[in-house]
Amino acid sequence: MNPAESVRRRVGATIFHRVAGDEGPQRRDRIHRTEGPRRYGPDSAIHRVHSDASMFVGGLRALLLQSLHPLAMAAVDAHSGYRGDPWGRLQRTSTFLAETTFGTIEDADRAIAVVRAVHERVRGTTRDGRPYAASDPHLIRWVHVAEIDSFLRAHDRYGAKPLDAAGRDAYVAETAYVARALGAEQVPETVAELDEVMASYRSELAGTPEARAAARFILVHPPVPLALRAPYTLMSAAAIGLMPRWTRWPLRLPYLPVTEATAVRASGELVTAGIRWAIRP
Incomplete structure (x- = not known):
């Protein structure tokens, strides 16, 4: 094995272990090999x-955006254990996404039933x-739309083959199934509907102390190994660069439009290309 391939596999294994855990x-x-x-x-x-x-960028943006709903953030703050076990929470979330996207219908529906419980x-x-x-249902819909809006916008900006x-x-229509199965109602099925639903929540959103504490934890004090801190910082900057302007002050996030359009975008492209290189099959 040549040195470059050896490095790629080590980096890929480190990323995969962080996201998927010991049982990854x-x-x-x-998820991928079960027949059905x-x-x-x-x-x-x-x-x-x-x-x-x-x-990876979309996931960070989703966490920041979701935190702006005081009721959703209160639930996360009191019950998710994100500070004490952040990697465990990430691993559970990534497993759920993988099961409901790539798994058999039986496995996906079982995962949905567990989350509902x-x-x-x-x-x-x-x-x-x-x-x-x-x-x-109203909070479930907020978590859903904030998530898919973030994943879609990150893919538009940094995806290998944008839609x-x-x-x-x-994409919006396909993701609606899981949201409804989890209990959400009036789930958007087009980008236009997604934009309308996102806008309808604006009056409910606020930068609570819990939301700002979560943003600091995610962006300033993340439990990231030293070897991954530099790419994580680039990824965080890319996520902030995708946040709507009106979210910046409530979460105390910087707004630097020229820098975000140039250096931040370039760094986001660099880090996602690096991750894509490391974790390719």
Whole structure:
């Protein structure tokens, strides 16, 4: 094996272990190699987006954007354990995405049932006295639209093969199944509908202390090994660069349009290309 290939495999293994955990290889084999019908084919828009390295940038943006809903953020802050076990939370989330995108219909539906059961137990009250429940269809829809908006925008900017307009609509429609299965209602199925739903939440969003603490944890004090800190910083900058302008002050994020259009975009392209190189089959 030549030195470059050896480095690629080591870097790829490190990234995969962080995202998938100790049981990652076994889960990968179960998800991809188990025989049975799939909900989405290999040529689907959801396959193209969810298998691309741009998901790393989109995932960070999704976390930042989702935190702006006070009720959703209160639930995450009190019940997810993201500070104590951030990698475990990432691994559970990435496994769920893989199961529902690439797994058999049986495995995907089982994963959805598990998450629904967890949601039923997540209830509480915000610091200002408002009750929340993770099973609330309105909150489930917010988490969903913030997530797919982030994945799609990251793929538009940094994906290896960005989708055309029909493909982008197809992605929104294909992701709607899981959102409905989790309990969301009035789920968008086109990009235009997605934009409308995103806009409808604006009046509910705010930069709470919990949201700003989460942003600091994600961007300033992440539990990332020293060897991965530089690429993680580039990836974080790329994620911030995709955040809407109106989100910056509530989360205390910088807004540097010229830098974001040049240096940040170039660094985002560099880091996603590097991840794509490292984790290719």
